[in-house]
Amino acid sequence: MSASSLTKILYAEDEPDIQSIAQMALEMMGGYTLKVCNNGQEALEAAEAFAPDLILLDVMMPSMDGPTALQEMRAIPALANVPVIFMTAKVQNQEVEGYKAMGAIDVIAKPFDPMTLSETIQTLWERAVG
Amino acid sequence: MPNDPSNTVPNMPDKNDAKALFQAKLNAMQETFKVGLPARLIEIQQIWDDVQTGADASESLVILHRLVHTLTGSAGTFGYQQLSHDSRALEILLKGLIGHEGANFDESSRQIQEMIYSLVEVARSGAESALSQQLVSKLDITESKNHILILEDDKELNQLLTLQLHHFGYEVASVETLEDLTTSIESFHPDLILADITFPEGDFAGIQAVKSVLEKRTNVSDDLPVVFISARQDIEARLQAVRAKGQAYFPKPINISALLNQIREMTNRFESEPYQVVVIDDDPALVSLITFILEDYGMHVATVTDPKLALDVINRHKPDLILMDVHMPWCSGIELAQVIRQHNNLSRIPIIFLSSEMDEEVQFQAVLKGGDDFLSKPIDVNKLPKFIQSRAQRARSLSSLMIRDGLTGLFNHTYIKDAVETEMNRSERTGNEFSVVMLDVDFFKKVNDTYGHTIGDQVLRGLSHFLVQHLRKTDKVGRYGGEEFMVVLPDTSLEDAVSVIRAILENFGEVVHHAAEKDFHVTFSAGVISSRVTQEVAMMLESVDKGLYKAKHNGRNQVTAIEHVL
Structure with missing residues (x-):
């Protein structure tokens, strides 16, 4: 078990419907505190001040995609060790491995099940920090 | 405990309340999406009209791409899987066009318009699944054993089939009566049904039973393949089988x-x-669309937008099928097909032409000059992959008929001999040593004479299976003739090859073969040679044969390495 618990999640997603469903799922079902951004650029700007326990990034977004945002964040000392999970519609194993090699702890496939999203994220987070 | 966030986060509302509330909100959002969908599609059509007629075509194209991208995501989230898939296909085509509106715009226009019409159609049929029970995409395809259900009233045959399939790693359930069919399908979840046709209930009772079971499964999206077995050879029985799918x-x-x-x-x-499919088309947007559709269906795609590179790509990927545009700059598809057909080793690959050409004469010429079929643009994103898959499948099974040995399923004499030649060429390029093994079953004539040819055939099949199981996927195993086998081991030294074959010989010698009279053991003798000893294929084959002869002469049940050509 880790000493800290998962409370604050920074979430970047450009599609409004998916964004609000995931936000509701994580806030209502998981009870987490969320900072929601519309793209990687916004996420990068908000990240340091928000000091998240976990970062959740969509892969394909306009004005800075998920992988680029991850690389930029890794360069910031305060964010270097925060676990990152990608979300993407493309789920070929090969790609998943690529994202993991970039430093993501895992990849969640879209469409996701909104009812179990928060449990999935909790499990992945515990596995990564535990 | 990991699944109970209330332990880690304070002040959580009661979990069930939260769930009910969340579900209600989700349902409301899904309803909003559904109500708003027609307006979204109208907007897409309007922006598309702007692209075609407006002054700011490229700007409108970017907006259009954005709208379609959002639709893809939302549709998937709200359980409209088909709509999401088709929308993604359109999104990919649009993305390929942004910045390159010029060259192929007319052709792409028709494709885009077709796809927008089709989105409207698909949207009308509604969501495939409710939100809460929606099929969630899986990251990993877990490979499970294949389940086969056997329906056969002949007890003996049923047992034989069960045993054989079990041997080859299948999970098998067997049923002897028609009444038990439905329940065992429900409990066993087969991936394939193997069914007899004739039962005490009637000549085609097996077919009818399977047919009615399949018809009841209409809600299940994946189809359940059926193989029929029968004592009947006539066309009526075969036709009934086809009609039962x-x-x-x-x-x-x-x-x-x-x-x-x-x-x-x-x-x-x-x-x-x-x-593996090679797509040749000078329009990059269309190429990325086709690539998406085929890859989404599980195929591998290599693409060529410059016909000059076509031969390289084809030779590198050895595709099961080539999908090619008729009209390309520098050379036409029909010309390119003829160039491809000049190569003997490429003559078996089916070539499917893709064109907006409505002219029957051009279609006729295309098929006459080396093409196998003709598909017209705009393409139907849902039919194309099925068509290509079935063509590729046919081509593959035809070519396997030509290169496989009927009894053992190994490569035949011609193919395995060619494989030595191919490997020699590769070895000359890479500088890697490879080995060739010639082996022959000991006292095979005695097996045949004592136990009969059926048992003899079983021994050959057993050894074939044993060799394939114990060698690498990249090794090639062929039946050279009678009871003689040849193995090609790429990137393998003479010493390694000898020790691998010795280990196989030792293990195979322990396998028990069954005959009615008694159980018995079989051994083989083998000669091994490598490309270090000679770089001439004819010399290699002659010498390895001498090695085999020497192993026989020295008492059989042994492996002889040829270290120098004689």
Whole structure:
């Protein structure tokens, strides 16, 4: 078990419907505190001040995609060790491995099940920090 | 405990309340999406009209791409899987066009308009699944054993089939009466049904039973393949089998190894090599669209937008099928097909032409000059992959008929001999040593004379299977003739090859073969040579044969390495 618990999640997603469903799922079902951004650029700007326990990034977004945002964040000392999970519609194993090699702890496939999203994220987070 | 966030986060509302509230909100959002969908599609059509007629075509194209991208995501989230898939296809085509509106715009226009119409159609049919029970995409395809259900009232045959399939790694359930069919399908979840046709209930009772079971499964999206077996050879029985969606038909007495090959092909959706397709088209947007559609269906795609590079790509990827545009700059598809057909080793690959050409004469010429079929643009994103897959499948099974040995399923004499030649060429390029093994079953004539030819055939099949199981996937195993086998081991030194074959010989010698009279053991003798000893294929084959002869002469049940050509 880790000493800290998962409370604050920074979430970047450009599609409004998916964004609000995931936000509701994580806030209502998981009870987490969320900072929601519309793209990687916004996420990068908000990240340091928000000091998240976990970062959740969509892969394909306009004005800075998920992988680029991850690389930029890794360069910031305060964010270097925060676990990152990608979300993407493309789920070929090969790609998943690529994202993991970039430093993501895992990849969640879209469409996701909104009812179990928060449990999935909790499990992945515990596995990564535990 | 990991699944109970209330432990880690304070002040959580009651979990069930939260769930009910969340579900209600989700339902409301889904309803909003549904209500808003027609307006979204109208907006897409309007922006598309702007692209075609407006002054700011490129700007409108960017907006259009954005709208379609959002639709893809939302539709998937709200359970409109088909709409999401088709929308993604359109999104990919649009993305390919942004910045390159010029060259192929007319052709792409028709494709885009077709796809927008089709989105409207698909949207009308509504969501496929409710939100809460929606099929969630899986990251990993877990490879499970294939389940086969056998329906056969002949007890003996039923047992034989069960045993053989079990041997080859299948999970098998067997049923002897029609009444038990439905319940065992429900409990066993087969991936394939192997069914007899004739039962005490009637001549075609097996077909009818399977048919009615399949019809009841209309809600299940994946189809359940059926193979029929029957004592009847007549066309009526075969036709009935086809009408019941039977995908193969084996008359009795059953050729087990052919049946096994068929079953392997039908159940191997994930295990077998995916079909490799080469797409040749000068329009990059269309190429990325086709690539998406085919890859989404599980195929591998290599693309060529410059016809000058076509031969390189084809030779590198050895595709099961080539999909090619008729009209290209520098050379036409019809010309390119003729160039491809000049190569003997490429003559078997089906070439499918893709064109907006409505002119029958051009279509006729295309097929006459080396093409196999003709598909017209705009393409139907849902029919194309099925068409290509079935063509590739046919091509693959035809070519396997040409290169495989009927009894053992190994490569035949011609193919394995060519494989030595191919490997020699590769070895000259890479500088890597490879080995060739020639082996022959000891006292095979005695096995045949003592136990009969059926048992002799079983021994050959057993050894074939044993060799394939114990060698690497990249090694090639062929039946050279009679009881003689040849193995090509790429990137393998003489010493390694000898020790591998010795280990196989030792293990195979312990295998028990069954005959009615008694159980018995079989050994083999082998000669081994490598490309270090000679770089001449004819010399190599002659010497390895001498090695085999020497092993026989020295008392059999042994492996001889040829270190110098004589």
